[in-house]
Amino acid sequence: MSHTLRTATATTVVAVLSVFALLPFYIMVVMGTYQNEDLFKGIVLLPSTYLLENLKTVAASRFDLVYMNSLIVSAASTVLSVFVSAFAGFAFAKHEFKYKNKIFTAVLLTMMIPGQLGLVAYVIEMRFIGLTGTLLPLILPWVANAFGIYWMTQYIRSAVPTEVLESARIDGCSDIAVFFRIVMAFIYPAITTLSLLVFLWSWNNYLLPLIVINKPELFTIPLGITSLGTAYRTDLAAQILGLTIGTLPVLILFALGSKSFIRGLTAGSVKG
Amino acid sequence: MIGMKRRSGIAVLTCFVLLLTLLTACGGSGGSGASEKPAGSASNAGAGDSGSSSGAADELKGEFVLWSWEPEHPTSLAAFHQKYPNIKMKVVNVAAADVTKKLQTTIASGGELPDVIRIEAGQKAKIFDMNILENLEDPPYNTDKSVLFDYDFAAFSKDGHLIAIPDDMSVGGVAYIKPLAKQYLGTDNPEELQKLLPDWNTFIEKGKEVVRQSGGKVKMFPSLGDVHTILRGQRPGPYFDGNKLNTDVLRKVLTDVVSVRDSGIVDKMDQWTPAWNAAFGTDKYIFAMSPVWMPQYVIGPNDKNRSRWGLMVAPGGGYITGGSSHGIPKGAKNGKLAWKWIEFTSMTQEGAEAQKKDGVFTHFKKAYDDKTFTNWTWPSFGDQDIGQKYFVDISASTKSVPENVNDLVLNDAMSIVLQTFAKDSKFGVEEAMAQIKKELKAKAPNIDAG
Numbered sequence: 210m211s212h213t214l215r216t217a218t219a220t221t222v223v224a225v226l227s228v229f230a231l232l233p234f235y236i237m238v239v240m241g242t243y244q245n246e247d248l249f250k251g252i253v254l255l256p257s258t259y260l261l262e263n264l265k266t267v268a269a270s271r272f273d274l275v276y277m278n279s280l281i282v283s284a285a286s287t288v289l290s291v292f293v294s295a296f297a298g299f300a301f302a303k304h305e306f307k308y309k310n311k312i313f314t315a316v317l318l319t320m321m322i323p324g325q326l327g328l329v330a331y332v333i334e335m336r337f338i339g340l341t342g343t344l345l346p347l348i349l350p351w352v353a354n355a356f357g358i359y360w361m362t363q364y365i366r367s368a369v370p371t372e373v374l375e376s377a378r379i380d381g382c383s384d385i386a387v388f389f390r391i392v393m394a395f396i397y398p399a400i401t402t403l404s405l406l407v408f409l410w411s412w413n414n415y416l417l418p419l420i421v422i423n424k425p426e427l428f429t430i431p432l433g434i435t436s437l438g439t440a441y442r443t444d445l446a447a448q449i450l451g452l453t454i455g456t457l458p459v460l461i462l463f464a465l466g467s468k469s470f471i472r473g474l475t476a477g478s479v480k481g
Numbered sequence: 482m483i484g485m486k487r488r489s490g491i492a493v494l495t496c497f498v499l500l501l502t503l504l505t506a507c508g509g510s511g512g513s514g515a516s517e518k519p520a521g522s523a524s525n526a527g528a529g530d531s532g533s534s535s536g537a538a539d540e541l542k543g544e545f546v547l548w549s550w551e552p553e554h555p556t557s558l559a560a561f562h563q564k565y566p567n568i569k570m571k572v573v574n575v576a577a578a579d580v581t582k583k584l585q586t587t588i589a590s591g592g593e594l595p596d597v598i599r600i601e602a603g604q605k606a607k608i609f610d611m612n613i614l615e616n617l618e619d620p621p622y623n624t625d626k627s628v629l630f631d632y633d634f635a636a637f638s639k640d641g642h643l644i645a646i647p648d649d650m651s652v653g654g655v656a657y658i659k660p661l662a663k664q665y666l667g668t669d670n671p672e673e674l675q676k677l678l679p680d681w682n683t684f685i686e687k688g689k690e691v692v693r694q695s696g697g698k699v700k701m702f703p704s705l706g707d708v709h710t711i712l713r714g715q716r717p718g719p720y721f722d723g724n725k726l727n728t729d730v731l732r733k734v735l736t737d738v739v740s741v742r743d744s745g746i747v748d749k750m751d752q753w754t755p756a757w758n759a760a761f762g763t764d765k766y767i768f769a770m771s772p773v774w775m776p777q778y779v780i781g782p783n784d785k786n787r788s789r790w791g792l793m794v795a796p797g798g799g800y801i802t803g804g805s806s807h808g809i810p811k812g813a814k815n816g817k818l819a820w821k822w823i824e825f826t827s828m829t830q831e832g833a834e835a836q837k838k839d840g841v842f843t844h845f846k847k848a849y850d851d852k853t854f855t856n857w858t859w860p861s862f863g864d865q866d867i868g869q870k871y872f873v874d875i876s877a878s879t880k881s882v883p884e885n886v887n888d889l890v891l892n893d894a895m896s897i898v899l900q901t902f903a904k905d906s907k908f909g910v911e912e913a914m915a916q917i918k919k920e921l922k923a924k925a926p927n928i929d930a931g
Contacts, residue, residue: 246785329590332586336591419582423595424573425571425572
């Protein structure tokens with residue numbers, strides 16, 4: 210098989226697979242331009258003329274407020290989660306201290322407990338601290354993120370040379386300075402990957418806001434979207450438009466960080 | 482060396498704090514010294530800032546919280562605010578299917594329950610069984626039961642006490658697309674159609690003719706679920722005597738559903754799916770189940786055409802399905818204010834008239850003494866007086882069948898069986914009975930399935 214033919218075949222296969230992957234997203238965008246009643250009369254491939262009406266329905270549900278809440282929760286969760294995970298990962302990977310392995314095992318064990326099991330206790334805890342009625346209960350679970358700690362520990366172990374850290378210390382660098390000046394530079398791909406994952410998980414979280422949030426002004430996107438319609442008539446077109454708008458930040462983040470994301474995911478796959 | 486030790490100490494401390502946070506996020510403590518009022522405690526419904534129930538309307542002041550899955554009806558809300566200008570309502574949107582989940586977690590965590598909950602018919606037995614609702618016959622509510630229909634007391638009571646007030650009527654008939662009925666059944670007159678299709682056997686025979694004539698393009702119903710909803714409402718007795726399953730009643734319903742399925746006159750759609758909703762705007766199905774709430778909530782929103790539909794009594798008579806009610810949780814801070822909302826919308830003439838403008842018929846009995854009250858038209862049904870059809874013709878052939886919490890378990894099992902019926906033509910009554918008994922045994926061992 211000639212090189213040209215091989216390239217053409219590969220390109221065709223990739224193109225077909227891309228169509229399969231992107232078509233649902235395209236249809237989601239197009240469905241948001243239809244009137245609800247016209248959505249299921251056939252496969253919708255071309256945009257319709259109902260976009261403005263659907264936008265009005267979405268806007269009438271105070272979607273801007275809901276959107277802002279989701280942005281605050283997801284951004285804060287991401288920043289805090291990545292910061293704490295990277296700090297803890299640095300400690301586990303590059304420091305020796307008493308009970309290190311036992312503590313690390315305990316952190317890993319918490320990953321085995323399904324989140325739903327601790328939900329009631331978590332709500333009680335939030336009440337006890339007096340944080341109900343705020344967005345903080347949606348942010349705090351991500352701050353202590355066992356997966357993030359495990360991920361960062363493994364990454365720092367393999368990607369940050371101990372010799373570089375020791376050189377920095379010999380030159381008089383404090384531990385905090387070593388972390389921010391040296392370690393951060395090495396673990397940029399892992400930070401991007403973890404940021405994207407935490408942002409996505411937090412953005413799509415439905416159960417915790419459903420249980421914890423009792424004020425409409427604190428609703429996040431998953432809760433806000435369910436209110437676009439009634440029990441018997443769901444305005445799916447408006448909901449789909451809401452989903453499209455809700456997907457935008459995640460898409461933008463993936464577009465910006467895709468290279469680092471893939472580098473982060475594939476780190477350690479080849480022993481160097 | 483000292484620096485190293487200090488660093489190690491800080492690292493251990495950081496790890497312990499982190500681990501503690503991790504564990505609390507997953508496990509948490511059982512602390513209960515919260516500043517909020519715990520749910521499920523003794524009633525203090527009158528202890529809010531609600532004032533006296535016997536006081537003037539404008540003396541009542543404050544805000545109550547309602548958990549509901551839909552915006553409250555605008556005309557009745559405006560009328561309520563006119564009568565009680567100082568009472569505000571705060572609606573927290575909770576999807577109908579999520580209400581019990583949120584209630585259970587809130588109660589378990591000692592969180593603050595709302596002042597009133599809208600209860601969807603499908604969730605009613607479960608919420609009633611949680612024993613969290615106020616007895617509305619006790620002060621400060623003192624429900625005057627005589628203003629409701631007699632059958633409401635059995636349907637909305639627990640342990641002999643009224644614990645919820647029905648919001649909307651849920652008696653059901655069958656809606657039909659007039660041009661299709663005219664073309665395939667020879668008439669679009671509801672009374673003539675009722676004579677033509679008095680029972681399910683005749684309905685099946687006529688349905689076969691319709692399918693034959695249309696070359697299979699037109700069927701009688703879009704979903705077997707619609708047929709089941711009607712047949713379940715028409716069943717000869719309750720599914721359960723306490724915890725004992727009445728197998729004869731269940732077998733009768735299943736046999737009728739299978740007869741309709743085997744005749745090939747019903748399509749294979751799942752009920753309440755987007756495609757099912759879209760079917761109302763098509764010309765593929767002559768009939769649709771149609772309880773009182775259906776024109777406003779389902780047919781109207783899903784079919785833009787006006788005057789295309791007619792309403793008739795279902796083959797075999799009327800039935801009851803769906804609908805919602807309002808209940809006040811024990812310990813509600815502003816239960817008294819919430820009660821004013823329930824009382825106004827569901828138990829007064831003004832409320833009944835305002836609700837009617839929103840397409841909702843309440844259970845306030847006295848309103849129906851005036852024969853003109855039931856005069857009701859809806860754009861999808863043109864100038865047909867569907868109020869007259871629902872509240873005179875259909876109501877006359879409807880009976881209420883008691884249900885208990887076991888019906889919910891059966892409903893879950895039945896929804897699986899209905900999907901199997903639609904997809905597998907060899908799945909028959911005996912297989913369905915065996916499947917349901919197996920499901921009941923697994924999910925509710927207390928049920929005696931025979």
